[in-house]
Amino acid sequence: MSVANVENLSPDELFRWREFHRAMLRIRLFEDAAVRALKEKLVPGPVHPSTGQEAVAVGVCANLHKSDILLSTHRGHGHTLAKGADILPMMLELFGKQGGYCRGKGGSMHIADFSVGMLGANGVVAANIVIAVGAAHAIKLRKSREIVTCFFGEGAINRGPFLEGLNWARVFGLPVLFVCEDNSYSASTRTQAMTAGEGASARAASMDIPTAEVDGNDVVAVDQAAARWLDEIRAGKGPRFLHARTYRLTGHTAADAAPYRPQSELDEGLLREPIRRLAARLTNAGVTSEELVAVAENVGAEVEEAYANAKLAPYPNVSVAFEDVQDIGDPRLEAF
């Protein structure tokens, strides 16, 4: 791995890299805790960890403002944390407890924090693309300055809303950053075997949307690529497309041991994983290993505290199941 010139980091750059390191660790340790909670039967529903993909979430979201909008996928914990959500209400939501972001009604697949512009993870692949485009359309109609970022996996490029949404964003010149988080797998099938042509970037380029490819396990590269595209989007130049190649270190869900992939592939993935890579570069930039360990302990303590609190927290009152349906009409069975 090239570490040339890292000694020449400016203080601002070094600060930014340290923040990347902390943010990625926060996601990694959150995901580890979520998987552990699932195994301990504290999380009742499915969890799709983003372990190994942290650099994409962190590198992109480092360039977003709180008022910017983000739409995520079923593998959305990292995006949500990187956009500024708090660990405790996320953990509470995964546990299905009172105080969760979605009042215990969404779980991992529908995690959302509208207060930081994170308009939801989504259980349907590619469904968030057309919603993101609509959010951008509303921004354009009201002539305000926010931008919309939409994450999706490379499996999503084989669904119709990918075509419809990208075409729409281009036709209406909308402020959207499309981020294809390419982890090579569509659930448990290799995407390449199921995809004709050259894939994500080629399809976006065919709709005249400028595209860039980036090493999605290099948070610095993701940061730079996202910054460039976001500058152009904020300048009113329309949608941009970022294809980030990364690697999913877990199975499709936490319950999936991923027997379909060779050990050699996983070994290579572990060598390329983003946190270790950034830590090596930070070390070359003069950051001590003691500091890196201290950051991990610090973030770990925050996650463990949320875990313990979520474990103790009560479930929502059953009446909550009947709320947030719609304003008119009684949803209770006994109403009929």
Place this chain on the structure above:
Amino acid sequence: MGKMTYLEASCQALADEMKRDELVWAVGEDLGRGGVFGQYKGLAEQFGTDRIADAPISESCIMGAAVGAAMMGSRPVVEMRFADFALCATDELINQAAKARYMFGGQARVPLVVRHPIGMWRSSAAQHSQSLEAWYAHIPGLVVVCPATPADNFGLLKSAIRCDDPVVYMEHKDLWPLEGEVPNESDAVVPLGKARVVRSGNDATLVTWSGMVHVAARAATALADLGIDLEVIDLRTIWPWDKACVLASVERTSRLIVVHEAVAVGGFGAEIAATIASRLHYSLAAPIVRLGAPRVPISYAPPLEDALRVTDTQIVEAVKRLVRK
């Protein structure tokens, strides 16, 4: 406001609401030239093409974009052209629009109206003729509206646009040219969830909606000549439906017939029949009757298409059997 067609009434209602609230906008295919039936005629000139927005033939994106725009606080009116084409946007309506408020724990609101023109429209055949209101009534989170008159297409569309939850708004294509009196704006908003008694009567209660309201009204006139006094209720809103109105009527008449253009099997008439049976079983003087289409795709040739319609003659015969003492 005087006489208006069902089509003009909807156009006027949308124009009024767009004037009243600048967050209201419409999006769909061919809206710039007035919409496929002319129900947006003149609106692009009046409000500009940002607010009367043409869309690519991308039903998923039309609907999905409306969901995203609604979650951002705007109030889109979505045109689906034909209810049949709206099936291309099923995920966006059912998995997204209907559920966002709930699954995000109340963080999202989705104040959109999606217009699904329904019903048989001479020789439009299997993919341009369906009445699928029962499907949407089955989905928690959706309001379902089926206006039958110009006044209701004016007043209910206004209520639908002002509703903070997603509304499936189903206009009947055969009714576009229907003329009727539309009251002045101040009192013309029709509340969602309230039925209308089209004709009062004492011998039996007929519940229907949409295009079938007019067929039922003709049948009621014919029955009156035979000395049978039929009460006709236009449900107007399918979800939430006006149970109180229907229950009160059937308590009085002891007889119920439910009529709809949609396929009888699994139709919304079944829900009404089941509710009345479970509440009023012991006060019913006769078994509940349901009339709807046979479980056949809508056909093309006029005699074949007509064979799938519920007619006023069928209603007359069914009511005669229902009230036979």
